Amino acid sequence: MKEVKLYIATLLFTAFGLVSNAQTIGIKTGANFANVNSELYIDAVNNAFKTNTNFLIGVYGELPLHTNISFQPELQFIQKGFSASESTSVDILGLDIPLGASVETNINYIETPMLFKFKTSESNAKAYALAGPAIGYATSANLEPKVMGFLSFNLPDQSIDLSSDIYNRVDISGIVGVGGSIDFGNNTIFTDIRYQHSFNNMLNDPIVDLMLSNKGFQINAGYGFRF
Numbered sequence: 001m002k003e004v005k006l007y008i009a010t011l012l013f014t015a016f017g018l019v020s021n022a023q024t025i026g027i028k029t030g031a032n033f034a035n036v037n038s039e040l041y042i043d044a045v046n047n048a049f050k051t052n053t054n055f056l057i058g059v060y061g062e063l064p065l066h067t068n069i070s071f072q073p074e075l076q077f078i079q080k081g082f083s084a085s086e087s088t089s090v091d092i093l094g095l096d097i098p099l100g101a102s103v104e105t106n107i108n109y110i111e112t113p114m115l116f117k118f119k120t121s122e123s124n125a126k127a128y129a130l131a132g133p134a135i136g137y138a139t140s141a142n143l144e145p146k147v148m149g150f151l152s153f154n155l156p157d158q159s160i161d162l163s164s165d166i167y168n169r170v171d172i173s174g175i176v177g178v179g180g181s182i183d184f185g186n187n188t189i190f191t192d193i194r195y196q197h198s199f200n201n202m203l204n205d206p207i208v209d210l211m212l213s214n215k216g217f218q219i220n221a222g223y224g225f226r227f
Contacts, residue, residue, distance in 0.1 A: 061073055061074075062117065
């Protein structure tokens with residue numbers, strides 16, 4: 001575990017150094033429509049997981065490599081996770097009353113995407129594509145249970161102990177996306193949509209081996225300043 005933490009700290013330090021020395025530095029925020037995928041390929045398992053709408057915020061830099069190609073390192077806080085629910089109904093005095101429960105799992109990551117950016121032109125308004133790897137480290141996680149019935153109410157949140165050996169706190173993933181930006185003077189604004197898929201499992205439980213991995217669509221918007 002100490003070796004993993006040292007590796008993550010080194011990676012974050014490197015990402016921050018790349019961002020701070022870039023030709024363009026900016027901030028970004030957005031929404032992450034997060035879910036998980038099971039490699040068991042069982043529809044009943046995958047259909048049980050529902051999408052969470054979470055958020056992300058971070059900084060980025062852009063280093064030109066060629067006329068229309070640049071390297072874009074990022075450092076961001078991002079929430080991932082999924083929801084699951086179970087419901088039924090009972091007949092009370094001729095009324096069909098729904099009963100059930102749901103639980104929302106939220107996992108907070110510090111993440112460093114290392115993306116290559118391909119621009120369509122050097123004009124002020126341009127489209128671009130993004131692709132590259134990302135590595136994240138889960139800092140905390142919690143469960144948000146909810147009871148659903150004639151009246152719905154939330155139960156107290158429960159923290160997840162990520163120090164347990166069954167959890168894999170390192171998340172290695174790939175990102176692809178498309179977007180557009182507008183330059184005005186030394187300033188730029190942008191928005192893009194991305195798909196992210198993890199290559200490793202988030203659980204190391206040999207008894208209940210669901211082989212769960214993170215996935216999600218993201219909508220980003222941000223502002224940058226060119227030096």
